[in-house]
Amino acid sequence: MDIKAIQTLINDEMNSVNQLIHAQMRSDVALVNQLGLYIINSGGKRVRPMLTLLAAKAMGYQGDKHVTLATIVEFIHTATLLHDDVVDESLLRRGEPTANAEFGNAASVLVGDFIYTRSFQLMVGLNNMEVMRILADATNIIAEGEVLQLMNCNDPDTAEASYMQVIYSKTAKLFEAATLLPAIILERDTATQEAMKLYGMHLGTAFQLVDDVLDYRADAKALGKNIGDDLAEGKPTLPLIYAMQRGTPEQVAQIRHAIEFSDGLNYLDDILATLAQTKALDLTMEKAQLEADRAIACLNFLPDSPYKQALVALANIAVQRDH
Secondary structure: OOHHHHHHHOHHHHHHHHHHHHHHOOOOOHHHHHHHHHHHOOOOOOHHHHHHHHHHHHOOOOOOHHHHHHHHHHHHHHHHHHHHHHHHOOOEEOOEEOHHHHHOHHHHHHHHHHHHHHHHHHHHHHOOHHHHHHHHHHHHHHHHHHHHHHHHOOOOOOOHHHHHHHHHHHHHHHHHHHHHHHHHHOOOOHHHHHHHHHHHHHHHHHHHHHHHHHHHHOOHHHHOOOOOHHHHOOOOOHHHHHHHHHOOHHHHHHHHHHHHHOOHHHHHHHHHHHHHHOOHHHHHHHHHHHHHHHHHHOOOOOOOOHHHHHHHHHHHHHHHOOO
């Protein structure tokens, strides 16, 4: 099952999510409307809300609260993107200028705050304290992950464990919430909740690991951002950590300098050669595949259905994609 088949499977529900997104982005403040719709219409894959809808349908949900949950998840993700691009000083996302490049940093941060708070207004409307707790915790942990990543920036001594904590917090945690929440509104048992939570966590981890590989391996046009952006920002991602564990003293010194001074683009070709020679990208992809396999194993309890097949397919797509 490819991504188009998955999208077709939940087309009606995704249309409802998109309608709710646009309805909730309306504001009397013109700039909120303009900037909010700019990022929402910027061509994202909507993976996180898709996961919420598929998980709900795979467990037999018949109501409409999953549409609200999916919208909340997408709003939280959108807000983090607005803030991330300001922190990272990014100018390109999904092949288009970032919101901060178009509207300025102040507007991006403030509209990000608007979208965060709108998500909490939607949560209140669900009148479910467990849903509120999960999403409040997820939002807080995402913020912690961003701070931890900021602390790791320009630190060539960042350990693999610290890197993994960053990607759990800033990426996998929201995937985890996206797939756990349908089990909560269905009032499923603890074992089911844990299985769906772990599915999202492992899938989100695989997704971010692949993203970090694509920063060095993908075609810039397909990726929608410049190759080597992480290197330019001094981010010690897993491919660089692996390369430093396996490279020659000269190669290690070069990577350490690139991380510490955020000037790796000046010798990107050399670092790409080091990544290839040390098989750092291949090793990271192996770790991503392991995480995807673990995610799929978490779905064993579900009865077979097109929705379960779609969840399995998304785990495979996460590691096979080129952007």
